[in-house]
Amino acid sequence: MNSAYYRKLIYKQLNGTINREEQEILDHWYELYETETPYLSPGQIKSIKVRQRIFFNRYLKKKVTSDMSFLWKYAAVIGLLFTVSFLLFQIKYQQKPILNSLEEIDWQEIITVNKIRKRIILPDKSTVYLQGNSSLKFAANFQTNRTVHLKGQAFFDIVPHVASPFVVMADGVAVTVLGTSFTVNAKKEAFTTVAILTGKVSVNDSHSSHYLIPKEKISIDHLKGTFTKDLIDIDKEFAWTKGEIIFDHTPIKLAIDELVEWYDIEQVEWQMDPHQYACTVTGKYQYNSLVEILESISYAISLEYKIDHKKLIISAMDCS
Structure with a gap:
């Protein structure tokens, strides 16, 4: 057996992991030169034992010292981790929580896909009509925290x-009410409108505050920091909440844009002279199909169109 094997046995002996058979082999190695080499002189035996001691000091003691150093370092790291964990525990369970932290609120969110509208009854029995491609988020403790976050458009x-x-939060605008009905439209980026059907609301953004009463509408341009207030036609403004589409001398391009919002059309191709865009349309539709509405418009302005999958192609019209 080579010296590496005996080094391993010595190390196991010091660690207390050596078995009986290995201990006997090691004892035999210690006594080898005294019991099995009688031809050696006492001086030679002493020299061999000295070399054994040197071997022990050089290989084993150095390794044990190194291992102990590692163990001390390991213990220091464990102690540091324990201290940090204890401090974090103290901070978490003894420090007062931050009130109204967004991370601590259990949110519920309702999302509508494109072209699909949804009627929602909130926990306080308030009603929301959520337009397509919109979302409404509110806290689980809604009865005591009547704040909703809107993306898109909704009637309340x-x-x-x-x-x-x-309170309705929409694109940096806060609309606060006690009891009323109104719409908030934040579909267009950096542009928000609020229109009132009944009651009174306050509208606040980072630049100003406003009060609205029935038949009033405010349009806020966030990039310019400006706003405009107008009177509205209630039937037209809130028609979509009843499934109605109303055109009243509406330019044809705006009318088609409105239909794209309602129906499964992703692209409109205009194959006609731009001067024909001046044509206007008038009509009231409720729960009609896209083809039914286009056919109705065709009778009025000789509209020629084609629907190719999700593409609407308009090739001609005559509003003379």
Whole structure:
């Protein structure tokens, strides 16, 4: 057996992991030169034992010291981790929580896909009509926190609750009400509109605050920091909440854009002279198909069109 094997046995002996058979082999190695080499002189035997001791000091003691150093370092790291963990525990369970932290709120979110509208009854019995391609998010504790976050467009019919105002957050605009019905449209980037059907609301953004009453509408341009207030036609403004599409001398391009919002059309191709865009259309439709509406428009302005999968091609019209 070579010296590496005996080094291993010595190391196991010091660690207390050596078995009986290995211990006997090691003892035999210690006594080898005294019991099995009688022809050696006492001086030679002493020299061999010295070399054994040197071997022990050089290989084993050095390794044990190194291992102990590693163990001390390991213990220091464990102690540091324990200290940090204890401090984090103290911070987590003894420090007062930050009130209204967004991470601590359990949110519920309702999302509509493109062209699909949804009627929602909130926990306080308020009603929301959510337009297609929009989302509404509110807290699970809605009864005590009547704040909703809107992306897109929605109509709200709010149940009065004096002690808990209803707040709609949309693209940096806060609309606060006690009990009223209104629409918020934040579909267009950096542009928000609020229109009132009943009641009174306050509209606030980073630049200004406004109050609206029935038949009023405010349009806020976030990039320019400007706003405009107008009177509205209630029937037209809120028609979509009843499944109605109303055109009142509406330019044909705007009318087609409105139809794209309602129906499964992804692209419009105009194959006609731009001067014909001046044609206008008038009509009221409720739960009609796209073809039914286009046929109705065709009778009025001789519209020629074709639907190719999800593409609407308009080739001619005559509004003379």
